[in-house]
Amino acid sequence: MIRQDGPGNRLDVDAMVEAAISAGEAAIEIQSVDDVVALPPRSPFRIGIRRFMKHRLALISLIYLALLGLMAVFAPIVAPANPNAVDLTSLRSAPTSDHLLGTDSAGRDVLSRIIFGARVSLTVGTAAAVSAAGLGTLLGLIAGFTRGWVDTIIMRLVDIFLSFPSLIVILLLVAILGPSVTTIVIVIAFFEWPTACRIVRQMTLALREHDFVLAARASGSSNFRIMRRHILSGVVSPLTVVTTLLSAQAILLEAALSFLGLGVRPPQASWGGMLNEAQSITVLERFPWLWLPPGIAIASTVLAINFIGDGLRDAFDPRQTR
Amino acid sequence: MLAYLVRRIIIAFPVLLGILALTFILVQMLPGDPATVLLTPEEMMGDPGLIERRRAELGLDRPLPVQYVAWLGELAKGNLGTSFHRNVPVTEMLAPRVMPTLILSGTGMVIALLIGVPVGVAAALRQNTKFDYASGVGSMVAVSVPTFFQGLIAIYVFSIWLGWLPSGGMRTLGIPASGIDLLKHLILPASVLSAVLMGPYVRYTRQSLLDVLRLDHVTTAKAKGVPRWGVVVKHALRNSLIPLTTVLAVQIPALLAGTVIIEYVFTWPGMGRLVIEGINSRDYPVILAVVMITAVLVLFFNFIADVTAAILDPRIRL
Amino acid sequence: MTAVAQNRTIAPLLAVNDLHVEFRGDERTVHAVRGVSWDIRPGEVLGIVGESGSGKSVSVSSILGLLPSPPAVVTGGPIVFQGRDLLTMPERDLRAIRGKEIAMIFQDPMTAFNPVRTIGRQIAEAIRVHDRSVSRSTARDRSTALLAMVGVPSPEARFNQFPHEYSGGMRQRAMIAMAIANQPKLLIADEPTTALDVTIQAQILELLEMVRKETDAATILITHDLGVIAEVADRVLVMYAGKVVESTSILPLFQSPRHPYTLGLLGSLPRVDVRMDSLYSIPGQPPNMALLPPGCAFAPRCSLSRGRSECRERPPELTRSGDSLSACHFVAEMDQLTRTVSEEVGTDIRVGNE
Numbered sequence: 002m003i004r005q006d007g008p009g010n011r012l013d014v015d016a017m018v019e020a021a022i023s024a025g026e027a028a029i030e031i032q033s034v035d036d037v038v039a040l041p042p043r044s045p046f047r048i049g050i051r052r053f054m055k056h057r058l059a060l061i062s063l064i065y066l067a068l069l070g071l072m073a074v075f076a077p078i079v080a081p082a083n084p085n086a087v088d089l090t091s092l093r094s095a096p097t098s099d100h101l102l103g104t105d106s107a108g109r110d111v112l113s114r115i116i117f118g119a120r121v122s123l124t125v126g127t128a129a130a131v132s133a134a135g136l137g138t139l140l141g142l143i144a145g146f147t148r149g150w151v152d153t154i155i156m157r158l159v160d161i162f163l164s165f166p167s168l169i170v171i172l173l174l175v176a177i178l179g180p181s182v183t184t185i186v187i188v189i190a191f192f193e194w195p196t197a198c199r200i201v202r203q204m205t206l207a208l209r210e211h212d213f214v215l216a217a218r219a220s221g222s223s224n225f226r227i228m229r230r231h232i233l234s235g236v237v238s239p240l241t242v243v244t245t246l247l248s249a250q251a252i253l254l255e256a257a258l259s260f261l262g263l264g265v266r267p268p269q270a271s272w273g274g275m276l277n278e279a280q281s282i283t284v285l286e287r288f289p290w291l292w293l294p295p296g297i298a299i300a301s302t303v304l305a306i307n308f309i310g311d312g313l314r315d316a317f318d319p320r321q322t323r
Numbered sequence: 324m325l326a327y328l329v330r331r332i333i334i335a336f337p338v339l340l341g342i343l344a345l346t347f348i349l350v351q352m353l354p355g356d357p358a359t360v361l362l363t364p365e366e367m368m369g370d371p372g373l374i375e376r377r378r379a380e381l382g383l384d385r386p387l388p389v390q391y392v393a394w395l396g397e398l399a400k401g402n403l404g405t406s407f408h409r410n411v412p413v414t415e416m417l418a419p420r421v422m423p424t425l426i427l428s429g430t431g432m433v434i435a436l437l438i439g440v441p442v443g444v445a446a447a448l449r450q451n452t453k454f455d456y457a458s459g460v461g462s463m464v465a466v467s468v469p470t471f472f473q474g475l476i477a478i479y480v481f482s483i484w485l486g487w488l489p490s491g492g493m494r495t496l497g498i499p500a501s502g503i504d505l506l507k508h509l510i511l512p513a514s515v516l517s518a519v520l521m522g523p524y525v526r527y528t529r530q531s532l533l534d535v536l537r538l539d540h541v542t543t544a545k546a547k548g549v550p551r552w553g554v555v556v557k558h559a560l561r562n563s564l565i566p567l568t569t570v571l572a573v574q575i576p577a578l579l580a581g582t583v584i585i586e587y588v589f590t591w592p593g594m595g596r597l598v599i600e601g602i603n604s605r606d607y608p609v610i611l612a613v614v615m616i617t618a619v620l621v622l623f624f625n626f627i628a629d630v631t632a633a634i635l636d637p638r639i640r641l
Numbered sequence: 642m643t644a645v646a647q648n649r650t651i652a653p654l655l656a657v658n659d660l661h662v663e664f665r666g667d668e669r670t671v672h673a674v675r676g677v678s679w680d681i682r683p684g685e686v687l688g689i690v691g692e693s694g695s696g697k698s699v700s701v702s703s704i705l706g707l708l709p710s711p712p713a714v715v716t717g718g719p720i721v722f723q724g725r726d727l728l729t730m731p732e733r734d735l736r737a738i739r740g741k742e743i744a745m746i747f748q749d750p751m752t753a754f755n756p757v758r759t760i761g762r763q764i765a766e767a768i769r770v771h772d773r774s775v776s777r778s779t780a781r782d783r784s785t786a787l788l789a790m791v792g793v794p795s796p797e798a799r800f801n802q803f804p805h806e807y808s809g810g811m812r813q814r815a816m817i818a819m820a821i822a823n824q825p826k827l828l829i830a831d832e833p834t835t836a837l838d839v840t841i842q843a844q845i846l847e848l849l850e851m852v853r854k855e856t857d858a859a860t861i862l863i864t865h866d867l868g869v870i871a872e873v874a875d876r877v878l879v880m881y882a883g884k885v886v887e888s889t890s891i892l893p894l895f896q897s898p899r900h901p902y903t904l905g906l907l908g909s910l911p912r913v914d915v916r917m918d919s920l921y922s923i924p925g926q927p928p929n930m931a932l933l934p935p936g937c938a939f940a941p942r943c944s945l946s947r948g949r950s951e952c953r954e955r956p957p958e959l960t961r962s963g964d965s966l967s968a969c970h971f972v973a974e975m976d977q978l979t980r981t982v983s984e985e986v987g988t989d990i991r992v993g994n995e
Contacts, residue, residue, distance in 0.1 A: 058460075157337055157338060157341060160338045161338050161345065163573075164338065164342060164625075165342065165345070165614070165617075165618050165621075166576055166579045166580060166614060166617040166621070167576060167580065168579075168583055169580075169583060169610070169613065169614050170349070170614060172602050173349070173602060173610055173614070177352065256469050256471075257469065257470070257471060257580075257584055260584075261587065262603075263603075276471065276472065276475070282478075282490060285483060286479070292475060296468075296469070296475065296476075299468075299469050299472065300464075300467055300468040300469065303467040303469070304464060304467035306467075307463050307466065308463065537709075539747065539749065539752035540752060540753055540754055540755040540756070542707055542753075543747060543754065543755075544755070544766075545707055546705055546739055546744070546745045546747075547740035547766065547767045547770060548736045548737065548738075548739040548767070548770050549740075549770050550770075551732075553770070557758075558755050558758075561757060562756070637757060637803045637805070638756055638757075638803070638805050
């Protein structure tokens with residue numbers, strides 16, 4: 002079993018929780034001590050943004066992702082060719098001026114497929130992470146706030162889900178339910194929510210003991226109101242960090258699924274799917290344009306997201322020595 | 324101490340039951356009627372009552388909870404079902420695959436520890452230097468590049484380009500099995516596997532050590548006149564390694580996921596590869612057996628982690 | 642009061658000269674200690690009094706070089722101990738002094754001990770780190786004897802116990818045992834009783850007194866509690882906002898305070914031995930150490946200043962006033978202020994005049 006006060010799963014949950022709690026608490030402290038100590042009034046959000054700006058890698062990554070997003074949205078305009086257009090005359094041909102990244106085993110233009118592939122990755126990444134974060138936040142808030150047996154049940158669920166080898170079960174579920182982007186998003190979200198839930202619960206537990214919550218309670222605010230106004234605002238910063246990291250995970254998962262042939266199916270372009278071709282030694286050796294571009298695409302996107310997550314974490318935690 | 328262990332086991336129980344229940348639910352969700360699976364079309368058409376009788380044979384007409392209990396009973400007897408694909412007991416299919424997976428994942432984890440922890444310690448002690456920064460970025464990259472891509476690159480560089488190492492499999496056919504041969508086959512996949520784990524290990528060790536170094540008792544040790552290395556080793560390191568045991572346990576699911584992919588890319592004959600084959604051939608009993616075993620293993624390793632933590636940290640034993 | 646304290650011509654054991662400590666952060670710098678000078682003689686008990694943030698703990702931590710080095714920057718000095726400057730000493734030599742010549746007792750014994758090692762081993766470590774020739778068993782015997790000396794019951798058994806198995810008072814005793822293990826010439830006790838219950842506080846103070854008598858060590862006692870000062874100190878430094886505002890012997894401090902802040906501290910002491918109409922509380926808030934006003938740091942809260950321009954523009958220097966040193970532009974008016982406040986409070990707030 003996973004200890005309740007221990008870290009979550011493969012993400013830096015523990016470090017994040019620590020940072021999150023101190024960030025949340027520090028942010029709140031700044032708010033309340035603000036009047037006493039004559040600091041120029043700066044909302045913790047603004048302080049966060051300033052610090053983020055100082056993190057060069059995070060900034061570059063943000064720009065990169067923004068460009069990637071634009072490229073994905075305007076893919077039909079940006080791509081030089083139809084990604085599904087089969088050209089039987091040039092199968093696996095090397096890069097030329099016509100096909101800047103060459104063609105694949107079915108004669109399709111690699112560059113266009115890379116551009117369209119961004120759609121799949123970014124959609125899955127965002128949708129899965131946001132859904133997981135949403136579900137996780139809801140359950141985490143409830144668990145942390147109501148405590149008692151509701152809390153125990155939710156946490157046991159979290160433990161169970163985290164014990165399962167998610168990759169295998171995801172593979173299984175996608176195999177059963179069919180490999181559409183929607184299914185993939187749902188299934189991935191299904192396994193990512195426990196992480197978000199854990200963090201939100203930790204934050205809620207810490208925050209609910211704070212004086213301003215007790216004060217709100219004493220003045221008769223309903224639980225729901227308290228949850229919404231006070232605790233939710235404290236939870237937002239660590240939640241942003243978690244969501245970023247969850248989306249990185251989601252993209253990697255989708256890529257793995259497609260690579261194994263069990264995710265997004267051709268002819269739909271997906272970076273992982275393009276790497277599927279690289280399983281033969283021949284391809285590896287003689288046709289590097291088939292597998293290097295998609296791999297680099299995935300790696301750079303996930304790296305960018307991780308840098309942003311790192312930047313966010315630094316931005317929201319004033320206490321970390323960096 | 325004993326009381327603590329018993330308590331942890333008691334808490335683990337509902338989670339175990341939950342895992343089993345969820346697996347059973349997954350079983351029910353699978354398409355296809357188990358009763359018809361191993362029947363040929365002629366058999367089915369020739370005898371209309373056959374399906375019903377098979378169903379009764381397999382106990383499929385009993386209410387679900389009863390089936391669940393019966394299923395649990397079979398599990399307890401070590402019966403993991405029969406493969407749809409090959410019609411042999413799943414246990415037979417699994418047995419030869421267990422060792423290779425353990426060797427691969429075990430080595431991967433050991434490499435990750437042997438490199439990751441010292442690097443994390445060094446990064447913490449040299450905070451904010453180029454080394455610290457580089458190791459941080461390095462960990463980030465290791466975690467961002469997909470495992471299978473790393474595997475492909477590794478194969479390309481070491482197997483195709485340099486020709487030093489074999490590109491897959493566990494043994495070279497035709498020559499007698501030897502340690503060296505195994506090592507040559509093991510090194511590449513285990514190293515790529517370790518990369519995925521190393522990132523978190525470096526990060527966590529570094530953060531943990533930094534946190535401990537900020538604690539009061541470290542200042543006290545310094546005030547007593549303990550030399551710097553003494554402070555780090557005797558007062559900081561041991562304390563910072565305690566939370567690491569939990570990290571190790573918690574990374575196990577990631578380790579298993581990585582193992583599945585690595586076994587696939589490197590055609591390593593382990594359980595991971597078996598699962599993929601099973602999924603491709605819709606061999607549900609096999610898939611479920613592996614799912615369940617891994618979940619139980621994760622549970623088990625978490626328990627070990629708790630025990631280790633309790634051994635290292637006297638405060639927990641209360 | 643010890644006889645030694647009366648005689649101020651003996652050379653000081655430790656002399657701090659113009660100490661400055663800054664904490665440099667990302668966005669701002671905090672001047673925690675702004676030019677502090679004092680000394681302590683062998684066998685003397687020096688009390689340092691002030692609120693949190695006054696710089697008392699920071700200045701004392703910098704003596705042994707215990708401040709984390711970014712972000713702390715220590716300038717000024719020298720801090721002279723046995724003829725050497727502690728601030729410029731090589732780390733190896735400083736280490737030889739830590740725990741041996743100068744020892745520190747920390748505020749929170751729960752966090753000051755390493756939770757995963759036994760108390761006994763930690764005390765033994767203090768001994769063996771300074772004398773490699775001491776064997777494990779000898780160190781063990783000595784540690785056990787030290788534990789007995791400080792009043793920890795069943796010391797042999799307690800040697801093998803962990804910090805969380807001790808009670809708060811016992812832990813502090815163990816910490817004292819660890820500090821005196823090598824018979825230091827100077828003991829620095831940083832708020833040794835703050836984390837303890839009141840009844841235990843008295844015991845610990847008694848213990849410190851006994852230890853001092855046995856070892857003849859000079860003691861620096863940091864606290865925010867004037868009552869503790871009254872019990873044990875020979876001389877007192879009052880610190881505010883990183884500076885010493887008053888430096889005097891124990892009786893004059895209570896009988897004729899020479900700084901409005903000191904007066905405020907005295908006035909806010911609830912007394913059970915005389916009738917009071919009200920407690921005098923110092924108006925305002927402690928200053929923001931990152932944004933200090935140009936003149937006297939206490940001026941915004943000072944009843945004596947009354948907004949006078951000298952207070953707002955020029956920081957006061959420590960000057961002699963009778964037997965005390967005081968940093969106040971209008972120290973001559975202190976007697977009048979004392980009378981005014983006493984009227985408000987309903988009793989003569991100078992102690993010892995009832």
